[in-house]
Amino acid sequence: MKLSLILGATLSLTFTLGALISFAWTPGDVEAVNIAARLQPPSAAHWLGTDHLGRDMLSMVMTGARTSLAVALVAVGLGMGLGVPLGLAAAARQGGWLDELVMRTNDLIFAFPSLVIAILITAIFGPGALNAILAIGIFNIPVFARLTRGAALSFWRREFILAARVAGKGAPRISVEHILPNLANLLIVQGTIQFSLGILAEAGLSYVGLGAQPPVPSWGRMLADAQTMVALAPHVAIVPGLAILLTVLGLNLLGDGLRDHLDPRLRPSRA
């Protein structure tokens, strides 16, 4: 349990650090094409080798991490920012028209295959990082709305909420003051897991050419570019593939580890 938390945190932190460092420095220039040095295997000069245009793969992975993390982060932020208030409002008015509206819209969005619709949205509004964020973010809203509503409902039945109502506090105030802080752990954990799903979705979108556009590097497009070269130089496919795998794995482990760590039911009982 503890090991997964440490491993997850290490992996997630490594990629975040890589992305941050890439703002200031990368081993090579990701926009400099050098056909002579193309498809080189890993070496002392290029730790992870070079791609089909002779660009340094390590630099590409670092800068690509920036794109992946930024898209996923903003998309999850969008989902949380809209989904959590909607879920809190639905729980506060359980059975009312607002609850029905939020939950039925949720059901509607859940009924669509998310990646296919994301492809549709980016195809209509044009490929690019911003549209990818919107497309991924929209599918995060119902996830957070449903989770928040379910957890908030269980708190609405607790006596301390009754006590707050006796103190004359209204539903919005109770939601923010009493319910939201008690949901924090749950939301952090779900946020971590949605974050990893966001990275996968971004990689998927840029794989089909609908994510960040060239020359901005992205892991999904690196994979797509590598597709025809796998037999010639396997490392051009393995490197971005491993980057996606390890980041998603790291974030999932971090999420599970945090859940175990933060869940009060798994802590020693009250004194």
Next chain:
Amino acid sequence: MIPSSRPEYPGGPGATQALLQVDRLSLSISGTDILQEVSLTLAQGEILALTGESGSGKSMTALAAIGLLPEGAATSGRLLLSGRDLLTLPERDLCALRGREVGMVFQEPMTALNPVQRIGDQVMETILVHRAMGRDAARARAAEVMARVGLDPERIPPTRYPHELSGGQRQRVGIAMAIALRPKLLIADEPTTALDVTTQAQILELLTGLVREEGMAMLMITHDLAVVAGMADRIAVMKAGRIVEQGRTAQVLAEQRHQYTRQLFEASRHQAPLVPVSPGETQLSVREAVRDYPLPRKHPFAPRRAFRAVKGVSFDIRRGERVGLVGESGCGKSTLSRAILGLEPLQAGQISLDGKPILSHGRPDPEIRRRVQVVFQDPYGSFNPRHSVGRIIAEPFHLLPDPPKGAARQAAIAGALSAVGLKPEHAEAPIHAFSGGQRQRIAIARALIIEPELVIFDEAVSALDVRVRAQILDLVAELSRTRGLSYLFVSHDLSVVRSITDRLLVMRDGEIVERGDTSDVFDNPRHWYTKSLMEAAPKLPALAMGGDDDAGGKPL
């Protein structure tokens, strides 16, 4: 001196060889000492009551006797069941023994049953797990024990699910599971604490009957001396992991050699020192209050059905008056108290305070709202676990148009804490640092901070140990004296309301069936339901004890 309604029976204490023998059992869990040198014996056909307050180690002793100690438990001493030491037995053998030689009945009948399994299958499972007999024989045996515990197969067939049963019926299923294989030892851990008094009396009778007829031994764990006074052969009193007194029931109750036993006994019969008051004008007025809950429709076009929880109730509370509201679970008393707090709308009738309605157009008026406050039952659930005591207590300030700030706010919090016997420094502490009794004091401080005229105590002492309960009742009596507080004391426990109220309302099925001065109702109950409640309530034998009238000590 002791009314011995209990028949003498063969094979009494000391008559046969001990079935369970606990010999200087000590237990520590990750370094904390839980039990110290506990010694007990239990013979076949005998009922031993293990009493004490929460945290005294009585449940841990029971868990040791069924080999279910938590991980990290270090034990010394011996725990012999039919001559075998359970402390050294491997898990495999313990599994074979649980259910077959030792059966256990738990406190909470809802959580002790699997909600998605039919009750008949759950009883059968105990039998099949031990491969005691074939499927058909097991089914027949399950039907037999379920009939034995009073589950009529006509009315409650084994195909029912736990949620379709009442609390008492669920506990009967729990007992059926425990006795399905005719274990020699039955452990009952607070088996009636979650039940109403009339149901409690039936379950106690059933358990006693089982022990006497099937020749089992029973280890009964309870915090309530009155429950065991009428049924146990012997009593062991535990305190802080030690057995401080042990002996035959009549003897323990009569002699009370250990000081702690005496304290427990006094607390059970405690009368709060309530000073007489002359009530003023009408404060709260409830007129023909009706509360319906919508039920799910049978099909989409069926007319909406409703369950009427409160059926046209009327009563008044006058200034300074102390009124009790008694009834069993589901009688509508909690719904009624929530309606008075303005938390639930009424379908008909009106509730008003000082002549003004609590709810106008479905919204509570803050001006009226702040004159009523409440203390809830659960000392653990009624506070936001993330807030400090000061913040919790100050919450009702929200009702004031101009709440005190800064130093004035701190002074108000300190004043409220002192009024309930806590220290002003406690305001900074997180809520989880406090015990159940202290938490109820904090709940009372929260209710008092804006100086309401009426406080509703909704089962406010039901979750507390007897000694703590006595202290809280004293505090309530003192607040009534010093502040002229009027209150509505809602409880299922007759003995609690008797000492703390002037007037009594008895509620059943959403209606008030009897009302009158508390002492009159107790001396001369007129309605059959009130009579049955009083008969069912467990009583401590009346002992000739001097100076009992002024037994009320100071809080804390």
